[in-house]
Amino acid sequence: MSLQLIDRGSGQGTRDRVYLTLREAITTAQLVPGRRLSENELAGRLGVSRTPIREALALLREERLVAIVPQLGTFVTRVSTSAVADAAFVREALECSAVRLAAEHVDARTLQELHANLAAQESADVAAFDALDDDFHRVLCDASGHTIAWTLTHRANGQLDRIRRLSLPEPGYLREMVAEHHDVMAAVARRDADGAERALRHHLRMVPSLLPALRERHPDYFEEEEGA
């Protein structure tokens, strides 16, 4: 019983593959919001049984990307203003706290990694940028010493990813993002926790600001929110 007790968070099991496939399909609106999903249909389409499908759907439910209604069906959630606001709140809270710690603890090794990432961002196209962006924020979170920060942020991010990927990139979008990343890193490099938090908070407000334009283009993707 002197074993390592490591459970691989996201290995290469069937469930994880199904999860990633479905998540990708949902955030790109290949599976449009509101669409009904059938465990049987998905199982047939992906060539596996219902069991791993169910487990993957359970994970997606945690991210509020699907809603499971007993004896009725599973649905791709429509975009909800409040769900997006919740996700943004969580990301801001966690990542800003993390970046404060990062600014205090950061070492040369990490700074170099961030620097290299930023350099790559300079000359990246939209497709490559997404991965670099994720990596940048992950490194930043990990530098806080709490890897959980990125784990949870990434999960809350399902909502935000969908917004970002459904929104048409405006001209100058990439330049803007890279510039903001620079600001954050510069503050971290000079051990300025307050500055880093401020810069990051500004940076993170970007995604929710895309909502109105998206809503105009795809009103059918949105939940009709009735004022309580």
Next chain:
Amino acid sequence: MSLQLIDRGSGQGTRDRVYLTLREAITTAQLVPGRRLSENELAGRLGVSRTPIREALALLREERLVAIVPQLGTFVTRVSTSAVADAAFVREALECSAVRLAAEHVDARTLQELHANLAAQESADVAAFDALDDDFHRVLCDASGHTIAWTLTHRANGQLDRIRRLSLPEPGYLREMVAEHHDVMAAVARRDADGAERALRHHLRMVPSLLPALRERHPDYFEEEEGA
């Protein structure tokens, strides 16, 4: 298809019942850290099949209360200093952000609810206090307008709950907690976001500070953390 799309987060399904039962057993160390769990054994003991057991265990894995090792077994995690620190970090980040918003948005109705809760705390025994404590923090989080704050906090809290419930309550513990709750609420009531955050942050540092004493009493509950 004009239905409500509400998926009850924690209804009264078999899976939820199993989840709550196991979580209770783990946080009270009725199932001691390190113990091996068998899906079959649990299924037999709880009178259900393996399927809902598996789903409940998957939820507990998210809280790092169990570790699932393929083809080997499922284990109650030992207390890990870093896991506790991670949980405390998450709770602090989320709840402090929430309380800032709460201080700005709070209404009379909520203040009254908090007040009533505090009054009840004054005359509660240890057992009743736990529920009131949870409720106090939940109301506080909900007042921010982001119910997700408490949802995630509560989840990260598995680690902290276990510490709290395994630690022997020191004399004056309850009085101390209630006093700190008072401080937080007072700051919220006077719309003092900075003060509320400060008071709450202090309050939340309590649980991790219980670790050393617990480690002395139950060294076998702890993961031996090797310095990297």
Next chain:
DNA sequence: TCGAGCGAGCTTGCATACTAGTACGCAGTG
């Protein structure tokens, strides 16, 4: 006596069968 190898008995992961419950169309009635 000690060590290597193999097999039995576990484990979880995945596939399949069955149960309970909802939505919706269609027949029958007022």
Next chain:
DNA sequence: CACTGCGTACTAGTATGCAAGCTCGCTCGA
């Protein structure tokens, strides 16, 4: 024509069967 009531065809929830893999103890050999 409008409406009620039932039956069919779906759904997710649960139970069970099967496959792949790891651990550990027993056996056999030196």
